Amino acid sequence: MSEYLVQVSTVAMIYSVLALSLNLQYGLTGLLNFGQSFFFALGGYAVGIVYFHVWPSWIGLVAAPFAGALGGLLLALPARRLDEHYWALMTLGVAELFLAIVNNEGSIAGGDLGTYGIPPIGSGTLLPLMAGVALIVFAAFEIIRRSQFGRVIRTIREDPVLVAALGRSAFRFRAAVLALSGAVGAMAGVALAYWLTLVASDVFSLEQTVLVWAMVIIGGRGNNLGVIVGAFVVQGIYVGSQFMPESAPIAGEDLALLRVFIIGAAMVLVLMFRNEGLIPEWKVRQRRPAPSDAAGSG
């Protein structure tokens, strides 16, 4: 049982990192990215492609965050021209397009069969590793949230016209957010590839986007701790449904649908009764500096 808990926690930690990356975009910057699975897939396929071509595995690890960042910048380019809702639809299209390409072109990473047999990293290693990554990303995103950069992106979330009137280019900040978020999301994809020991288009499907959105909405958009809690809650629902009593008249595909139903219902309940999520966004207090601070110790 405890081994099982470790496994569940490992997966939840991987998703925590993905949820943090979506939170930077949606929770803090207000970017409606419905193709978050794209970044997840970029990381996974960086590992898959390298393994498929029997290249040294470190190449995949190094390439993944860069691929994610480039993918983010790619998504940022049309943001200058598109209204935010059209941009949201475009992100959905880009994610599906990427999967269509890797699925149909067998020479990239095995096509629709995918790439199997990636050497596993045991949960004994992967759990502390991903907990460390999640902690670093959490700390970095909290620094960002409280910084001047964070103030600008939180203003973009509310009122891009105000941002322009204050002399800031919303495009530049959105691009930076997408690049960073893409890099972090890709790292989560790397971890998932090593955890499942396979890379295939089914793994990085639109369902992943839905799951990570549920984590951010349920946990608390804009709260970096909240979305980690959301990742554990959603993951808990996901695996908890496996412990249905034997006598329950539901199994197999029906059970899979039941999970989706419960997660969907949890999202609706949160939106209706606790709109800001389980842990609402934390206020950033900038208290009056003490006179000694003003004297300037540097």
Place this chain on the structure above:
Amino acid sequence: MSLAVEGIVKRYGAATVLDGVSLAAPAGAVTGLIGPNGSGKSTLFDVITALVPLDEGVVTVDGTPIGNATPAAVAQMGLVRTFQVPRVARSMTVVENLMLAPPRGEGESLLRLFSPFHVRRVRRDELERRRRAWATLDMLGLDHVGLDFAGTLSGGQLKLLSIGMALMMEPPTLLLDEPTAGVNPVLIQRILEAIVARRESGATTVVIEHNISVVSQICDSAYVLDAGSIIAHGTPAEVRSDERVISAYLGKRERGAV
């Protein structure tokens, strides 16, 4: 920094909102812009700050046309405005809104934010912003709500906050859209003092204002806009005794009523 607009035309469909507006706001002066509701004052601000594209005419800063600069680029040139309906970030605290405003933040670049060589500069910049923000809160009488979300403020407080944000930017040219509307009289005097103080530093200020006694108190000259055209220009005293102004702005009334 002086601001001039020449022959500005702005049409919305068949309606001509600005019909050949020209005015000059010299450096080191406070220029008033008055006119009845719907005369095009706020639209003129929108056009000057490139928020709305103009159909004809040219906006120049120190004699240089701003061309088709983006609103952000216009603000970076030092041309900053406030809005009639205040724009603030409601999900941030009041003090954070003020800290946000000043340009060229050290912590505005992700690279600098995480560079060990910039840690001290970022921290110093943040402290300086925080210190100035609290001084501005004291000046505007908002210190007791400094740590509240800006979304919880009243209309008058929002107006004060938005003016505070503009003042924190110390812009060479500042366009204020009805800065005193909804603000209590004591604080109006503080705002007016802050506007007049800008004159000494050679800054340019344009104020849209309905209160004629405020115009008389702070403006060096005033333009009167009616139905998209400038109908009078002069010192506040000249403007308030102009027959056309009285009939356009105040309706057909006795001169003494002004």
